[in-house]
Amino acid sequence: MRASRLVSLLLLLQNRGRLTARELADALEVSVRTVYRDVESLGAAGVPVYADRGPAGGYRLLDGYRTRLTGMTAGEAEALVLAGMPGPAAELGLGSVLAAAELKLRAALPAELADRGDRVRQRFHLDAPGWFRDPEPVPHLTALAGAVWEDRMVRVRYLRWQRPREVTRVLAPLGVVLKAGRWYLAALSGDQLRTYRVGAVRQVTVLDERFDRSADFDLAAFWADWTDRYERGVYRDEARIRVTAAALEFMAYVWPTAMSRAARAAAGEPDAEGWRHTTVPIESVRHGHTELLKLGAQVEVLAPPELREMVAATAHAMAERYPRPGGPPA
Structure with missing residues (x-):
């Protein structure tokens, strides 16, 4: 955690220039005292960060100190900006992770490519949900996504249309999909591959038991086939x-x-x-x-x-x- 915070502090200074200890503390959600210690640690590690004194002072990096990614084209930089989906990332519990990744990417890009990313952001915006539909509450999405990532079995209590309405299932979760503003879980129930609407999940217990994920499972291919069969079956x-x-x-x-x-x-x-x-x-x-x-x-x-x-x-x-x-x- 501290190593990640030190990197974020470094990238904030690289992206924004001079920042006060209070501004850094607010951005990193830590105390000013923690910022003082982190700045000392960066200096001890050889990072050329120094303080400007006075009312307009703050911390900044030595001019010219930057890290860069190489080999990235302008088009790739623009595409990466369009790939960011803060809303879905936040629902997955990855909002802060996405923000940190974007900060690192921007800091590593040459200035001319970072500027192209800003131009795309100012001109294009992705709003996935359909019209006249409130976002569906998905309080258990983070737990399910974590189980997908760690290949852990889950026990879910699920509300369905058939009777009995509420059922409990032990599932091997294989992936989550965002479709038209709604989240779905692809999972094995026994030996049957099924799809569950995450908004209809009422309770989740992540089990200690792990499952072996098939190397042949392709989430995108499964979803394309399932949606086609669903539309034809309805x-x-x-x-x-x-x-x-x-x-x-x-x-x-x-x-x-x-x-x-x-x-x-x-x-x-x-x-x-x-x-x-x-x-x-x-x-x-x-x-x-x-x-x-x-x-x-x-x-x-x-x-x-x-x-x-x-x-x-x-x-x-x-x-x-x-x-x-x-x-x-x-």
Whole structure:
């Protein structure tokens, strides 16, 4: 810990120039007395740090004293800045580690490359979560990520949709994934590889038992395959509909991507009225009812019959509640 703090102190001076003992103490979250001792230790180790006296004084490094990384291109420096995700890193318990790493990288870069990183930061920002969604609380993410890193078994209490709602499982955690602002855990339950939403985990106990991680496991490949199977598995049914050209465009804004993409791809040529027939994947009749109503009078359900009847019943109920525009009040 102290060695890491000494490096951080050195890099702060290298990055920011002259700093007072109080400024260093605040940045490192230590006492001023600790800063005095650390500065003495750096000097004893041969680092040319010295103090300027007076009201505008402080500690600084001898001019020209720098460490550098070699072989890094301007493009690589810019890409490294874009790779930083402070929000997810903080949720993983790595916020301070990421900040320290970025500080070290910046200090080691030649000035011209560090400046390019600043230009990228001022022009590009990554905001991973979707619109109109509050961040999902993940109080157990740090513990799970630590178990993933150390190859330790975990016992989790998990809330699921099926009954019984709460279950307890002993898992071999293989990796964590951030998808659209939500965290997921890939883990072995027995010999089955499964995925768990971290926000649904209610309790975690990291066990002393370790597990042997397969050298063949590829987290990115597993996740790509799992998401593909999940999307295909969710939409088990389909509905045949006819829609206006306006609805065909509007569905991309109100339907999940898998639904709108499939419906637009399957759309036929316009009929005499300008409407187009297509097929849309749905999770169930009830799900289809909810989604199709978003298109209002710009869609007609052709099949299955039970879905058409459900939409018709809703349309008639609404017509009874709302009079025809310009007619007498209900």
